Structure formats: C-alpha cells, structure tokens
Amino acid sequence: MATAKKTPAAAPAKKAAAKPAAAKKAAPVKAAAKPAAVKKAAAPAAPRKPNAAFMKAMTPSATLAAVVGAAPLPRTEVTKKVWDYIKKLDLQDPANRRMINADDKLKAVFGGKAQVSMFEMTKLISDHLK
Numbered sequence: 001m002a003t004a005k006k007t008p009a010a011a012p013a014k015k016a017a018a019k020p021a022a023a024k025k026a027a028p029v030k031a032a033a034k035p036a037a038v039k040k041a042a043a044p045a046a047p048r049k050p051n052a053a054f055m056k057a058m059t060p061s062a063t064l065a066a067v068v069g070a071a072p073l074p075r076t077e078v079t080k081k082v083w084d085y086i087k088k089l090d091l092q093d094p095a096n097r098r099m100i101n102a103d104d105k106l107k108a109v110f111g112g113k114a115q116v117s118m119f120e121m122t123k124l125i126s127d128h129l130k
Helices: 002-042 062-068 075-088 104-109 118-126
Strands: 099-101 115-117
Touching: 062 075, 062 104, 075 104, 075 118, 099 118, 115 118
Parallel strands: none
Antiparallel strands: 099 115
16 A cells, blocks of 8 residues: 555656656757748649549430530539529529529429429439439
8 A cells, every 4th residue: 555655646746757858859849840841832732633533424314404405514514504504593592592492394303302402402413414
C-alpha cells in the first residue's frame, strides 16, 4: 500500500516537467512548417480532369426526350436541360424550393409522381438514360 501512495504523487511531478519540454519542441516545428507551406503554394495547381463516365453521351428514353431532346447527351447536360425546363415553367415548389412539382411531361419521367425532391429527380432521370 505504501507504493500506491507514492505513484500518484510522482505522476503530477512528471507532467509538470513534461510541459516545458513540450513547449520547447513545439516552437521549432512551427518555424519549420512555414517554409513547407510556401513551397506548396508556389507549385502550380494541376487542372482538374472531368470524370469520363459523366462525359459519355447517353441516349434519353422517349419520355425524357420530350423534355431534353432526342440527341445523345452526357449526364451533366441532361441534368442542366431538365433544370432549364423546370425553371422556365416555374415548377419548383414556392414553399420548399427543393421539391419539384411535375407537369405532364415530367410526371412520365418521374414514374407518375406529382412531386419529387431534387435529389430523387437525378435518380429517376438516370433510369431513362441508356
């Protein structure tokens, strides 16, 4: 039991001694980190390459072609054209702009649903691309 009493008393002394040593070590590390950050900023950023899967031209189904056209388009362009159609006809729900109120053409694309979220819309559109 005498040993147990000495161990807790020795532990705080070690922590107190370790703090000044840690402070001395931290200062040189910060100074060394600054030149490394300058080197990273000086390197030119490589241009971002588009994902080939998104850029592949896909043929829309007949129901989707009524909205975006029959020509093969990449997924990104199909989504842009659907959004242009939605904004042109003001189909976003005024209370919750994330919801899209479908007209007759979009109802066929959305599987008969009258209202879908913008996130669900992309999933439903991808079912109409080959």
